[in-house]
Amino acid sequence: xxxxxxxxxxxxxxxAADRQLSTRERIVASALALFAEQGFDATSVNQIVVRAGxxxxxxxxxxxxxxxxxxxxxRELVDRQLDGMNAILADRQDTARTLRExxxxxxxxxxxxxxxxxxxxxxxxxxxxxxxARVRAARRSIHDTFxxxxxSAQHSGEFRAVTSPDMVTFTVFGFINELPVxxxxxxxxxxxxxxxxxxxxxxSALMPAPGQLPAEGQP
Amino acid sequence: xxxxxxxxxxxxxxxAADRQLSTRERIVASALALFAEQGFDATSVNQIVVRAGxxxxxxxxxxxxxxxxxxxxxRELVDRQLDGMNAILADRQDTARTLRExxxxxxxxxxxxxxxxxxxxxxxxxxxxxxxARVRAARRSIHDTFxxxxxSAQHSGEFRAVTSPDMVTFTVFGFINELPVxxxxxxxxxxxxxxxxxxxxxxSALMPAPGQLPAEGQP
DNA sequence: GCCTTGACCGACCGGTCGGTCGGACTTTAG
DNA sequence: CTAAAGTCCGACCGACCGGTCGGTCAAGGC
Numbered sequence: 001x002x003x004x005x006x007x008x009x010x011x012x013x014x015x016a017a018d019r020q021l022s023t024r025e026r027i028v029a030s031a032l033a034l035f036a037e038q039g040f041d042a043t044s045v046n047q048i049v050v051r052a053g054x055x056x057x058x059x060x061x062x063x064x065x066x067x068x069x070x071x072x073x074x075r076e077l078v079d080r081q082l083d084g085m086n087a088i089l090a091d092r093q094d095t096a097r098t099l100r101e102x103x104x105x106x107x108x109x110x111x112x113x114x115x116x117x118x119x120x121x122x123x124x125x126x127x128x129x130x131x132x133a134r135v136r137a138a139r140r141s142i143h144d145t146f147x148x149x150x151x152s153a154q155h156s157g158e159f160r161a162v163t164s165p166d167m168v169t170f171t172v173f174g175f176i177n178e179l180p181v182x183x184x185x186x187x188x189x190x191x192x193x194x195x196x197x198x199x200x201x202x203x204s205a206l207m208p209a210p211g212q213l214p215a216e217g218q219p
Numbered sequence: 220x221x222x223x224x225x226x227x228x229x230x231x232x233x234x235a236a237d238r239q240l241s242t243r244e245r246i247v248a249s250a251l252a253l254f255a256e257q258g259f260d261a262t263s264v265n266q267i268v269v270r271a272g273x274x275x276x277x278x279x280x281x282x283x284x285x286x287x288x289x290x291x292x293x294r295e296l297v298d299r300q301l302d303g304m305n306a307i308l309a310d311r312q313d314t315a316r317t318l319r320e321x322x323x324x325x326x327x328x329x330x331x332x333x334x335x336x337x338x339x340x341x342x343x344x345x346x347x348x349x350x351x352a353r354v355r356a357a358r359r360s361i362h363d364t365f366x367x368x369x370x371s372a373q374h375s376g377e378f379r380a381v382t383s384p385d386m387v388t389f390t391v392f393g394f395i396n397e398l399p400v401x402x403x404x405x406x407x408x409x410x411x412x413x414x415x416x417x418x419x420x421x422x423s424a425l426m427p428a429p430g431q432l433p434a435e436g437q438p
Numbered sequence: 439g440c441c442t443t444g445a446c447c448g449a450c451c452g453g454t455c456g457g458t459c460g461g462a463c464t465t466t467a468g
Numbered sequence: 469c470t471a472a473a474g475t476c477c478g479a480c481c482g483a484c485c486g487g488t489c490g491g492t493c494a495a496g497g498c
Contacts, residue, residue: 041260174393197382204424
């Protein structure tokens with residue numbers, strides 16, 4: 001009767017940056033990277049645990065299922081977007097400036113979490129019903145807030161009604177969702193520059209005046 | 220020794236619309252529908268052949284692999300886009316009008332092939348290297364043509380340089396790629412209306428004048 | 439010293455997957 | 469008529485999948 005090998009700590013070499021992370025965090029980081037590279041379904045839980053340098057049991061000790069792992073990744077991203085939006089909406093300025101800040105935050109957050117954003121836009125439909133509902137609700141509220149902002153500014157005459165408010169929202173979020181596909185951190189433009197160009201494009205269409213933001217210390 | 224059942228024509232009830240389609244076309248249609256509903260990886264070749272009302276062997280008689288099926292779906296879509304673009308570019312008008320027509324064709328094509336567009340934007344990265352390269356090249360040429368059009372119009376002064384040309388392209392194609400996610404054929408707007416609103420938004424930002432296209436029969 | 443607890447290990451399981459293949463039917467050519 | 473080519477059938481295969489589970493072990497309370 002062969003005596004089984006004594007189990008012990010694994011000694012796989014995990015990326016140096018992951019050394020200080022907890023087991024749970026290493027699992028999430030591995031999963032995120034692999035989901036972004038290969039897609040959710042094409043990634044096996046074995047690949048995840050090997051990359052994280054843990055055993056399969058560790059994964060299922062921290063998460064109920066592979067789906068839960070996808071939810072964790074999605075939740076982190078959406079929470080970050082939601083927090084940013086609420087912070088900006090908290091100290092409200094004129095609509096044009098608010099819109100600029102909203103776009104800037106969205107672009108910076110998305111660019112900074114490009115893998116998560118890529119995974120989310122590609123795989124969110126693979127979430128289980130309950131998790132999907134939670135994430136979609138948050139997502140929807142972001143969309144609606146954005147649309148309402150444009151709508152009310154068009155009503156008050158601050159913006160021209162070149163198009164319906166939904167089209168503006170779809171345009172902005174279409175851009176945002178596609179960003180992780182082409183954005184490179186070592187590309188020629190910083191996220192802030194990208195955001196400002198997008199704002200300029202949108203506001204040029206929406207502002208009745210030549211489209212320039214009024215000077216900072218306007219009387 | 221049990222005598223095996225004699226193989227014969229299947230008598231599954233395929234959707235009436237698919238009756239006149241060839242076996243090959245039925246397979247592609249089934250695959251497309253299932254990929255759009257469930258995703259590429261989550262769809263098994265068994266599901267595809269059952270829905271198409273054929274046996275597995277028929278699928279592998281017409282296609283080398285499941286990947287090939289995804290390629291076929293992608294290729295059809297990209298070819299359609301490419302053809303539309305070339306037709307519009309063939310009888311060249313002023314840039315603004317060309318851009319409008321390009322956007323209109325893109326929106327109409329995408330809305331009309333919403334399942335294929337959805338599958339393509341979600342799963343194109345799962346294509347094998349060779350097929351992926353082919354499709355990406357076609358895609359790239361569409362992007363580049365669009366960008367060049369904007370760039371040259373900005374150079375000549377026909378368009379204002381509110382943003383760099385790439386941002387305009389990313390904005391338009393971000394919108395296009397996201398369209399199959401929210402577009403409903405029974406929604407309040409027709410594809411043409413959607414296209415015209417998008418054109419209006421983009422051109423309002425790009426045109427030096429108030430942003431209105433000059434009246435049709437202008438003196 | 440002993441017992442509980444939470445973290446983690448890894449062999450193992452039932453089931454499904456993409457893909458194969460020998461053969462049988464149908465159509466076309468001669 | 470026969471032969472060859474083209475089309476399609478479906479049982480079968482080995483690999484691999486997500487998930488389970490009996491266990492090990494270090495730390496802390498008593």
